[in-house]
Amino acid sequence: MKEQNRDTNPSISACSWQTYAKKVKPYLLKQSNFHCSYCDLYFQNRNLCEADHYKPKNQFLELEFEWNNLFACCPICNKQKDDDYKKYQNSPLPIRPDEAGYSFFKYFRFNFLTGEIIINENLKMADKTRAKNTIKYLGFNKGDKPTSRIRFLKNMRNYTNIYPSVSYRFIVECYK
Template identity: 35%
Template structure:
């Protein structure tokens, strides 16, 4: 389903991080969903730890399989900083969802911003010799070349 990627940060599981199973709606608040497939996503241990540390749940959190989801609808990528930010052209509600998702999963930590800048440089320097599917955080480069 996620092509061996973390469903939240798109990191390559087992290479850049340990693979875990994330309960999108936390077990503590939603025990009835503890074993429900639609609530379970492959995730890296970093995303999972960040989510637990940053509050674990918010109704606005974006599920990775939301119908009609498009990254660019919610997010804007900054190639200079490596940050992902709410798309300024999105509705106020969508910007709020982007913000809470970024915060809970720690998507703009220093390590992640640095990694995205590195992958963007790597892609540009390769001039077609590196495929987007070979990169960590594919969505970031995809959004910048679109």
């Protein structure tokens, strides 16, 4: 996931969340370059994309229709993400995918054996703490997420054999 640019606020008017979400999804998908904003999974089926409230609705109802609070997200991330953002407010905040200079691989790596997303060990200590909180907040390694990630990576295995030194991300970009 490359840094996401918030320049194009679509200014959608809708009275229900369902209607709003339907209208906003194409914009969010374009912004995330058709990847899940959180786990970086590429949407082969764009209908699977969901509009996620970065700060959850149960704690920040006033942000329900706030463009800056929304991200394209896969159903698994949407399910596993923590619904308590406020507990991070006294510790280094999780990293937002639309932060200046953000890229998925700046902060994270894939463990190809376990399917888990792990911290990039080259980070400075402060960034490491934020990356750790992000993994926790976004539920990267909860439930069946690592297993489903492994399945996806196995499908891509042929390409990693051909190009062993390039990243999963690069491969996905090239073969989508």
